[in-house]
Amino acid sequence: xxxxxxxxxxxxxxxxxxxxxxxxxxxxxxxxxxxxxxxxxxxxxxxxxxxxxxxxxxxxxxxxxxxxxxxxxxxxxxxxxxxxxxxxxxxxxxxxxxxxxxxxxxxxxxxxxxxxxxxxxxxxxxxxxxxxxxxxxxxxxxxxxxxxxxxxxxxxxxxxxxxxxxxxxxxxxxxxxxxxxxxxxxxxxxxxxxxxxxxxxxxxxxxxxxxxxxxxxxxxxxxxxxxxxxxxxxxxxxxxxxxxxxxxxxxxxxxxxxxxxxxxxxxxxxxxxxxxxxxxxxxxxxxxxxxxxxxxxxxxxxxxxxxxxxxxxxxxxxxxxxxxxxxxxxxxxxxxxxxxxxxxxxxxxxxxxxxxxxxxxxxxxxxxxxxxxxxxxxxxxxxxxxxxxxxxxxxxxxxxxxxxxxxxxxxxxxxxxxxxxxxxxxxxxxxxxxxxxxxxxxxxxxxxxxxxxxxxxxxxxxxxxxxxxxxxxxxxxxxxxxxxxxxxxxxxxxxxxxxxxxxxxxxxxxxxxxxxxxxxxxxxxxxxxxxxxxxxxxxxxxxxxxxxxxxxxxxxxxxxxxxxxxxxxxxxxxxxxxxxxxxxxxxxxxxxxxxxxxxxxxxxxx
Amino acid sequence: xxxxxxxxxxxxxxxxxxxxxxxxxxxxxxxxxxxxxxxxxxxxxxxxxxxxxxxxxxxxxxxxxxxxxxxxxxxxxxxxxxxxxxxxxxxxxxxxxxxxxxxxxxxxxxxxxxxxxxxxxxxxxxxxxxxxxxxxxxxxxxxxxxxxxxxxxxxxxxxxxxxxxxxxxxxxxxxxxxxxxxxxxxxxxxxxxxxxxxxxxxxxxxxxxxxxxxxxxxxxxxxxxxxxxxxxxxxxxxxxxxxxxxxxxxxxxxxxxxxxxxxxxxxxxxxxxxxxxxxxxxxxxxxxxxxxxxxxxxxxxxxxxxxxxxxxxxxxxxxxxxxxxxxxxxxxxxxxxxxxxxxxxxxxxxxxxxxxxxxxxxxxxxxx
Numbered sequence: 001x002x003x004x005x006x007x008x009x010x011x012x013x014x015x016x017x018x019x020x021x022x023x024x025x026x027x028x029x030x031x032x033x034x035x036x037x038x039x040x041x042x043x044x045x046x047x048x049x050x051x052x053x054x055x056x057x058x059x060x061x062x063x064x065x066x067x068x069x070x071x072x073x074x075x076x077x078x079x080x081x082x083x084x085x086x087x088x089x090x091x092x093x094x095x096x097x098x099x100x101x102x103x104x105x106x107x108x109x110x111x112x113x114x115x116x117x118x119x120x121x122x123x124x125x126x127x128x129x130x131x132x133x134x135x136x137x138x139x140x141x142x143x144x145x146x147x148x149x150x151x152x153x154x155x156x157x158x159x160x161x162x163x164x165x166x167x168x169x170x171x172x173x174x175x176x177x178x179x180x181x182x183x184x185x186x187x188x189x190x191x192x193x194x195x196x197x198x199x200x201x202x203x204x205x206x207x208x209x210x211x212x213x214x215x216x217x218x219x220x221x222x223x224x225x226x227x228x229x230x231x232x233x234x235x236x237x238x239x240x241x242x243x244x245x246x247x248x249x250x251x252x253x254x255x256x257x258x259x260x261x262x263x264x265x266x267x268x269x270x271x272x273x274x275x276x277x278x279x280x281x282x283x284x285x286x287x288x289x290x291x292x293x294x295x296x297x298x299x300x301x302x303x304x305x306x307x308x309x310x311x312x313x314x315x316x317x318x319x320x321x322x323x324x325x326x327x328x329x330x331x332x333x334x335x336x337x338x339x340x341x342x343x344x345x346x347x348x349x350x351x352x353x354x355x356x357x358x359x360x361x362x363x364x365x366x367x368x369x370x371x372x373x374x375x376x377x378x379x380x381x382x383x384x385x386x387x388x389x390x391x392x393x394x395x396x397x398x399x400x401x402x403x404x405x406x407x408x409x410x411x412x413x414x415x416x417x418x419x420x421x422x423x424x425x426x427x428x429x430x431x432x433x434x435x436x437x438x439x440x441x442x443x444x445x446x447x448x449x450x451x452x453x454x455x456x457x458x459x460x461x462x463x464x465x466x467x468x469x470x471x472x473x474x475x476x477x478x479x480x481x482x483x484x485x486x487x488x489x490x491x492x493x494x495x496x497x498x499x500x501x502x503x504x505x506x507x508x509x510x511x512x513x514x515x516x517x518x519x520x521x522x523x524x525x526x527x528x529x530x531x532x533x534x535x536x537x538x539x540x541x542x543x544x545x546x547x548x549x550x551x552x553x554x555x556x557x558x559x560x561x562x563x564x565x566x567x568x569x570x571x572x573x574x575x576x577x578x579x580x581x582x583x584x585x586x587x588x589x590x591x592x593x594x595x596x597x598x599x600x601x602x603x604x605x606x
Numbered sequence: 607x608x609x610x611x612x613x614x615x616x617x618x619x620x621x622x623x624x625x626x627x628x629x630x631x632x633x634x635x636x637x638x639x640x641x642x643x644x645x646x647x648x649x650x651x652x653x654x655x656x657x658x659x660x661x662x663x664x665x666x667x668x669x670x671x672x673x674x675x676x677x678x679x680x681x682x683x684x685x686x687x688x689x690x691x692x693x694x695x696x697x698x699x700x701x702x703x704x705x706x707x708x709x710x711x712x713x714x715x716x717x718x719x720x721x722x723x724x725x726x727x728x729x730x731x732x733x734x735x736x737x738x739x740x741x742x743x744x745x746x747x748x749x750x751x752x753x754x755x756x757x758x759x760x761x762x763x764x765x766x767x768x769x770x771x772x773x774x775x776x777x778x779x780x781x782x783x784x785x786x787x788x789x790x791x792x793x794x795x796x797x798x799x800x801x802x803x804x805x806x807x808x809x810x811x812x813x814x815x816x817x818x819x820x821x822x823x824x825x826x827x828x829x830x831x832x833x834x835x836x837x838x839x840x841x842x843x844x845x846x847x848x849x850x851x852x853x854x855x856x857x858x859x860x861x862x863x864x865x866x867x868x869x870x871x872x873x874x875x876x877x878x879x880x881x882x883x884x885x886x887x888x889x890x891x892x893x894x895x896x897x898x899x900x901x902x903x904x905x906x907x908x909x910x911x912x913x914x915x916x917x918x919x920x921x922x923x924x925x926x927x928x929x930x931x932x933x934x935x936x937x938x939x940x941x942x943x944x945x946x947x948x949x950x951x952x953x954x955x956x957x958x959x960x961x962x963x964x965x966x967x968x969x970x971x972x973x974x
Contacts, residue, residue, distance in 0.1 A: 530946060552968075557966075557967060563861055563863060566876060579971065
């Protein structure tokens with residue numbers, strides 16, 4: 001097959017959906033239909049390869065697979081499927097994978113209908129000029145109502161759903177039709193195979209043996225094994241050891257051309273030389289201009305992370321360099337805390353992103369961490385006109401020196417069955433939301449829009465929304481504007497000492513109730529120790545709440561019998577391990593969870 | 607010099623929900639095979655037994671083992687049992703008369719009986735409803751009539767259903783029976799026991815830490831009033847009745863053990879016997895006495911304290927220096943524990959303070 005024919009038979013597409021609408025299962029079935037995986041090796045959600053993904057049942061990272069498909073017209077096609085995450089925090093992964101595609105399958109759960117992320121991801125795809133094919137999934141379920149969902153897609157997204165495909169990724173019904181539509185409706189890649197090489201890096205991974213491995217899509221030209229390449233952004237040069245695609249097993253290839261999605265290894269040890277969004281070209285025959293990269297996403301939530309054991313500090317730096325490679329949206333800089341020593345301040349796209357990153361550092365790099373409570377970025381207007389960003393409560397200014405503080409508000413879209421409109425509106429009001437509008441998606445479902453302070457969304461709005469609507473409401477949000485707000489710094493004192501890492505910025509109306517709730521939560525989280533530990537919440541020098549961790553009254557292995565000394569030693573070793581995971585602050589030992597306790601307050605009483 | 611001998615009998619009539627010792631329900635086929643293996647193991651190592659002066663047969667429930675007599679006979683053939691200072695056999699209370707005649711014949715002079723509690727609800731949970739207090743008292747009298755006066759009763763507190771008033775009743779029972787020795791344990795929730803599952807499924811619940819502390823304080827106070835001296839974290843005795851065998855464990859004296867999952871300490875090393883009973887039987891059938899034993903990590907400096915400090919009388923610092931030719935204050939942060947008043951030093955002796963006894967693990971962890 002010549003290069004032109006090869007390009008004409010290539011289709012690049014991704015699958016986009018609201019979380020849990022069955023995208024990863026659909027990817028499984030498509031791989032099976034293309035006989036990519038031996039049935040003996042098949043496992044559910046095949047492309048979710050990270051432990052965290054498999055445990056939580058969500059997709060966090062985009063992942064690619066190259067498939068061969070023989071269509072009904074007798075022609076062979078090469079399909080590059082890019083599986084993407086569904087949660088709002090990971091939309092940057094979605095937008096990157098979309099830039100490598102010409103089409104997208106928009107999967108909608110026929111029992112749930114259009115949800116907030118369906119909408120958000122669909123618009124992302126349309127913005128990228130992708131051909132969007134609506135696919136209505138889970139039609140095997142008794143509560144499925146495909147016609148209603150079609151109508152929602154048309155009325156609410158404005159997409160023609162008259163020939164939307166029906167399928168069940170679970171049973172395999174309709175998968176063949178989907179692939180036929182992919183090859184007919186999605187355009188082959190455009191680009192000139194003879195032009196100077198330009199490949200867009202959309203992801204990269206670090207392999208301890210092979211170094212940095214960029215994932216890229218060829219936009220122009222042809223890339224071959226042995227080529228000397230240059231990264232246009234960093235001017236870094238390397239020569240290609242191997243070029244491969246994932247089928248999903250790695251398969252080495254001699255060359256990749258326009259439209260192909262692949263990976264290369266070039267013994268790149270310095271991870272700072274490879275940036276997602278950079279363009280790869282040939283050293284001796286460079287392209288004139290790099291490809292437009294990705295829009296840099298600004299973090300919305302910040303928190304400090306500190307190694308439990310200070311000796312892990314330099315390893316933590318390494319770990320973050322490596323994660324950054326794989327997670328382009330992560331930003332970090334050094335910081336230090338009186339209570340916790342040296343650490344880093346990290347910026348995240350949202351709270352799930354924060355949880356995932358900290359969990360990955362702990363698991364993949366085996367560094368026990370303490371994460372401080374998250375903060376959004378406030379704008380501080382000093383008297384005299386100076387404005388600066390504040391993302392760290394410990395830098396909260398003296399209120400006497402400033403004109404005002406503004407906090408970020410998000411344009412928040414909530415889709416819900418209409419019966420929950422009342423509770424949702426009350427919740428939004430309680431969380432300082434500003435009402436915008438309400439739209440009927442159909443007779444039973446509505447879309448409500450509010451301006452919400454991001455801090456409240458980060459805090460517990462999402463959990464509360466889910467619990468007060470039995471999980472039926474879905475949420476999407478994007479930055480809207482900054483608004484002035486009456487904010488105070490809430491300090492927490494352990495044993496009389498202010499713990500900087502536990503300070504938070506809160507709205508003054510919530511300060512008392514939150515101070516009380518934090519104290520109560522900390523009492524449950526901090527284990528009893530040799531002496532009583534008073535816990536206080538304070539604004540400035542004013543104590544607003546107080547509790548006490550009573551001293552430890554018993555901690556003894558009662559039985560040491562039959563001469564089994566080793567077993568007792570093991571128990572003590574385990575207990576000592578647990579102690580090591582706690583941070584000694586002054587004379588108090590504080591477990592990791594305590595630092596997040598300020599976040600997860602169950603019942604905040606006013 | 608190996609002075610203590612322990613023999614493990616892993617069979618029981620019923621399984622206690624909190625127990626995680628090596629045990630299984632009685633099964634005649636396996637019991638026969640176990641007897642043969644155990645006898646072979648004992649005879650194989652008989653040259654280790656020349657200096658034995660205490661024997662402890664534990665379990666499981668040794669008195670539930672149908673072939674206990676064959677084991678006693680074997681011991682009798684290689685050890686002069688009349689010279690053994692302390693020969694203890696464990697039993698449940700309902701089995702404690704089964705071998706009474708054998709006990710006197712083979713010079714068993716101490717019985718350790720698992721009572722745990724006499725609260726009705728708790729006994730129902732423990733499946734021990736077939737015996738009354740009066741019957742237990744009657745059995746103890748029969749044992750004493752046979753000349754065995756040294757009797758230990760095992761009790762547990764902080765169990766499901768236990769409260770200050772159930773503990774009071776148990777203490778009353780102790781007063782009435784007036785045994786020479788009491789082991790009163792704080793319940794340990796072990797993984798993979800029925801109790802741990804029942805707790806997870808909320809089938810039973812435990813007293814709060816505060817209640818448990820009150821029970822502990824009541825036990826300490828009351829046993830003292832009854833004339834018992836607490837000499838180890840969980841053990842009390844009448845004058846002259848400290849368990850010699852158990853003190854060998856706590857004083858780092860040498861002891862040897864036979865049977866599955868049993869532990870030995872000699873030549874400055876700790877050993878554990880294989881815990882799988884079928885493997886144990888198979889290996890001994892093949893005369894493979896090496897594969898049944900596994901050496902365990904031994905750190906005598908650390909064990910000197912974490913085991914020795916279990917004794918209320920504490921340990922000697924100069925003995926440590928002599929044994930290890932090393933300064934204990936340099937090896938461990940003992941000063942910190944003294945500063946925190948968890949340890950008390952009087953001349954050469956250090957021991958747990960009253961507060962240290964409550965939170966002994968905090969102290970022991972310094973020695974790990």
